[in-house]
Amino acid sequence: MYAALWRLLPGPVWLRIVLLLVIVAAVLLACVLFVFPWLNTFVNVTEVTVGE
């Protein structure tokens, strides 16, 4: 899977590495901005109030 991605990237090795870093950064950003906040709405383990 990742080997295929590496072959899909154009250019010499240094360019591929730069492109790869850009892709990783974009994926991380998308996770932090959209995916994680959405996931967090399903994970609420910390109840802090007393009640019946």
Next chain:
Amino acid sequence: MTTRHESRLRSRRRVSIIGVFGELLITAGVFVFLFLGWQLWLNDIVVGHEQQSQALAFSDELSGASAPHTVPPADPTVPAEPVVGVAPAETTQFANVYIPRFGADYVRTIAEGVSASNVLKTGVGHYPGTQMPGEIGNFAVAAHRTTYGAPFNLIGTLQAGDRIIVQTADGWYTYVFRSLEYVRPTGVGVLDPVPQQSADVTPTARVMTMTSCNPMLSAAERIVAYSVLESWQPASAGPPGEIAALVNGTV
């Protein structure tokens, strides 16, 4: 030379199902750890910062002026009894809380209600039906100890004598931390006007009760922190010395 190279490439190009499956599993594992790191650490820092700056802005709103306060000399006409406000509508922010033990720049808003879906994401929530700051009885609040900015993350580090200062539009209420208690999630006795006494015991003290989860990241128990009112001063007197630098924006 090239033919050998190409044949090696060709043999690597064969994608095995197990190989892809393994890479997916590794990716999922990394993803889970990233999520945990975000939820338990990074997001708390970001959200905590937002809550802090929001509370600082609200502090200016409460004191009705953005100009720095100067502490005037003691006013002999200051009423001895603390002024007690009226509980606002659900989710309305009506106070700030300053806890120097949690950090020199620690301030969070207090809003009416303890709904996890809205109030507790913005800071501290006030249990509806319990007393207001400075009132005889029990001013009870709740906040997250982990996640969502974790306003009460350090609740377990409070030490007897620590000041907990509540600011409303009326003034500044300085509570002194007394003790911690641990109860089951159903332990509503901590919200009684006299904590852990039946609701019809007539209160004489002005108590503040903070609740959060215990142990951290668990819903098994609640940690409860009790404080008693030490002093009160009207808004016009400016913030107590301990937090003056923070309120005046010089921290």
